[in-house]
Amino acid sequence: xxxxxxxxxxxxxxxxxxxxxxxxxxxxxxxxxxxxxxxxxxxxxxxxxxxxxxxxxxxxxxxxxxxxxxxxxxxxxxxxxxxxxxxxxxxxxxxxxxxxxxxxxxxxxxxxxxxxxxxxxxxxxxxxxxxxxxxxxxxxxxxxxxxxxxxxxxxxxxxxxxxxxxxxxxxxxxxxxxxxxxxxxxxxxxxxxxxxxxxxxxxxxxxxxxxxxxxxxxxxxxxxxxxxxxxxxxxxxxxxxxxxxxxxxxxxxxxxxxxxxxxxxxxxxxxxxxxxxxxxxxxxxxxxxxxxxxxxxxxxxxxxxxxxxxxxxxxxxxxxxxxxxxxxxxxxxxxxxxxxxxxxxxxxxxxxxxxxxxxxx
Numbered sequence: 001x002x003x004x005x006x007x008x009x010x011x012x013x014x015x016x017x018x019x020x021x022x023x024x025x026x027x028x029x030x031x032x033x034x035x036x037x038x039x040x041x042x043x044x045x046x047x048x049x050x051x052x053x054x055x056x057x058x059x060x061x062x063x064x065x066x067x068x069x070x071x072x073x074x075x076x077x078x079x080x081x082x083x084x085x086x087x088x089x090x091x092x093x094x095x096x097x098x099x100x101x102x103x104x105x106x107x108x109x110x111x112x113x114x115x116x117x118x119x120x121x122x123x124x125x126x127x128x129x130x131x132x133x134x135x136x137x138x139x140x141x142x143x144x145x146x147x148x149x150x151x152x153x154x155x156x157x158x159x160x161x162x163x164x165x166x167x168x169x170x171x172x173x174x175x176x177x178x179x180x181x182x183x184x185x186x187x188x189x190x191x192x193x194x195x196x197x198x199x200x201x202x203x204x205x206x207x208x209x210x211x212x213x214x215x216x217x218x219x220x221x222x223x224x225x226x227x228x229x230x231x232x233x234x235x236x237x238x239x240x241x242x243x244x245x246x247x248x249x250x251x252x253x254x255x256x257x258x259x260x261x262x263x264x265x266x267x268x269x270x271x272x273x274x275x276x277x278x279x280x281x282x283x284x285x286x287x288x289x290x291x292x293x294x295x296x297x298x299x300x301x302x303x304x305x306x307x308x309x310x311x312x313x314x315x316x317x318x319x320x321x322x323x324x325x326x327x328x329x330x331x332x333x334x335x336x337x338x339x340x341x342x343x344x345x346x347x348x349x350x351x352x353x354x355x356x357x358x359x360x361x
Contacts, residue, residue: 044094068142123149124259152182218314260288
């Protein structure tokens with residue numbers, strides 16, 4: 001599979017999974033339902049798409065800013081017919097990050113950004129802005145929380161891209177051995193290291209090379225790893241969540257080896273604490289499969305036999321079964337996710353409300 005084809009399929013899947021966003025102006029039930037999405041092409045152009053239900057006629061104005069909280073509404077950067085459903089912001093700037101305010105007839109407004117952030121040397125970089133609690137209509141703020149794989153082989157260009165995200169704090173969830181082997185190369189942020197080691201990982205690598213570990217073994221290994229997040233590492237995750245309670249720490253980047261398992265679990269717990277529905281949490285978790293460079297990983301495994309390649313695939317992808325398994329364990333041990341948040345992760349109602357004040361609008 002070519003890189004361009006894989007990227008195309010990724011964009012299609014992301015658009016098909018995008019959450020419906022209801023924009024409210026006052027309390028009228030006649031307000032339209034609006035879905036919007038922002039993507040970037042390989043050059044760096046931003047492709048903005050939207051749908052309205054019922055269909056709206058009129059003019060869409062587009063405003064652009066480096067800060068998702070502030071837009072100059074006196075200077076639109078583009079116009080479109082609302083019925084067109086798509087427009088493009090042309091730029092050859094592939095280093096900075098832009099946010100967009102869409103104005104529908106100057107009556108309904110929607111802030112969007114490209115969730116996935118293209119990098120050359122870092123896997124799985126994205127942010128959690130724009131997710132909605134469909135009951136309260138509160139949304140996660142853009143530009144506050146990012147997630148990624150490890151920053152141990154950081155290119156010069158990616159260092160600039162990270163600078164442009166204005167990251168203040170990096171939560172590094174890798175174990176001590178991982179950090180010693182692959183030190184974090186980014187120095188323009190405060191590093192909070194909360195080690196959550198992957199148990200027996202060296203043995204796993206050896207068994208794969210010796211053809212003593214098959215796909216089923218890999219699946220069982222990942223299941224055991226996820227269950228340990230609840231049984232062995234809740235205190236570490238509780239400590240990580242404390243970082244989000246200090247407004248001076250933002251923007252925050254959550255980081256582990258590939259940004260999919262330990263980072264995925266912490267992000268899931270943060271989203272649950274913010275009141276996000278289960279389907280939103282699961283969708284964000286599964287996006288790792290769309291944002292890990294499988295072509296690069298395939299190159300690393302091409303000299304191994306088929307059994308080894310299937311095993312590695314089981315180890316480097318995520319699936320709904322893993323997150324379902326860990327949620328069942330949470331409910332078995334604590335009774336509910338809410339009780340786990342309060343008892344297992346020490347997030348009192350007061351702390352959860354503070355998180356919501358910081359991260360929702």
